[in-house]
Amino acid sequence: MYICPVCKDKLNRIDNSWRCPKGHSFDIARKGYVNLLTTAKHNPKTAGDNADMVKARTEFLDKGYYSPLAEKIRGVAEENLADTKSPVIIDSGCGEGFYTAELAQIENAGIYGIDISKHAVAHCMTRVHLAGIKNCNFAVASSFELPFADNCADAVVSVFAPVCNDEYARVLKKQGKLIVVSPSPRHLFELKAAVYDNPYENKPNVYGLDKFGESPEEIVFEYKAKLTSQADIHSLFMMTPYCYKTSEEGMARLRALDxxxxxCGFVIQVYSKK
Ligand SMILES: C[S@@+](CC[C@H](N)C(=O)[O-])C[C@H]1O[C@@H](n2cnc3c(N)ncnc32)[C@H](O)[C@@H]1O
Ligand SMILES: [Zn+2]
Structure with a gap:
């Protein structure tokens, strides 16, 4: 399944490392993940979400506000993989593993989560250990250079994460499924209305996935959630892109909300590899 990020040859597990025939070797961290991010292109210390962002997302997600979404994504994946006996599923940009752990409940599935953030991947390991989940493997890697062999996966799932047409098409088997989850136009509209004078709806994401069938199946999944503490409202806001571009006045309005x-609005798109 894993390939060498340097020479792209197959990686074999030997004791506590993954090695290719040419001798490139990648140690398995104490927590159980492997770092396959090449330092030539990325600084593994700073790539992706930092430790504070991971902690904030974990605290919010563990409250369960997005559990209906996690269950929905699993259901959509299950439906689309109904004819596959032991599906191999890649969660690309898996973050701290909230949706990955849910995907692991799919019968006989083998799950491979990757994220460019070492902090996020380390947390994935903690999550699966605590939950006693055995069928998840995690690596630090980029969605734009996946450490997986060609045609190895039955499904790739990408939840609020960068999307890569070429790499997803490369790793998926023929007719393999790509499930992309993004915010719907109405997602968190009330929160924006509380903070901004002129809130706007989210624009639909355009991915240019030309290696996949023209029109994906599209499911709009929306529900209401009541946040009843300042801390939860703040954590949710800090998970959104708005946290970078809100004035002090807007932040004061946010702090006044209890x-x-x-x-909670999401668009789930299901593409098939051509
Ligand atoms: C908004 S978070 C979503 C995480 C997770 N899927 C979730 O919904 O909880 C986006 C994630 O993409 C990761 N990321 C950013 N650039 C990436 C890349 N090039 N390859 C892989 N992951 C990346 C970040 O580290 C972060 O964990
Ligand atoms: Zn190699």
Whole structure:
């Protein structure tokens, strides 16, 4: 399944490392993941979400506000993999493993999560250890240079993460499924209305996935969630891209909120490899 990030040959597990026939070797960290991010292109210390961002996301997700989404994604994957006996599923940009752990419940599935953030991947290992999940493997790697062999996966899942047409097409088997999850236009609209004078709806994401069938199946999944603490509202806001571009006045309005009902809105697109 794993390939060498340097020469692209197959990696074999030998004791506590993954090695290719040419002798490139990648140690398995104490927590159980492997770092396959080449330092030539990325600084593994700083790539992707930092430790604070991972912690904030974990704290929010563990409250369960997005559990209906996790269950929905698993259901969509299960439906699309109904004819596959032991599906291999890649969670690309898996973050701290919230959706990955849910995907692991699919019968006989082998799950491979990758994220460019070492902090996120380390947390994935903690999550699966605590939950006693055995069928998940994690690596630090980029979605734009996946450490997986050609045609090895039955499905790639990408939840609020960067999407790579070429790499997803390369690693998927023929007719393999690509499940892309993004915010719907109404996602968190009420939160934006509380903070901004002129809130706007999210624009649909355009991915240019020309290696996949023209029109994906598209599911809009929306529900309301009531946030009843300042801390949860703050954590949710800090998970959004708005946290970077909000004025001090907007942040003061956010801090004044101690409860709010928001629309959690998502678009789940299912593509098939041509
Ligand atoms: C918004 S988070 C979503 C994480 C997770 N899928 C979730 O929904 O909880 C985006 C994730 O993409 C990761 N990321 C950013 N650039 C990446 C890349 N080139 N390859 C892989 N992951 C990347 C970040 O480290 C972060 O964990
Ligand atoms: Zn190699």
């Amino acid at each position: 409860s709010i009902e928001v629309t």
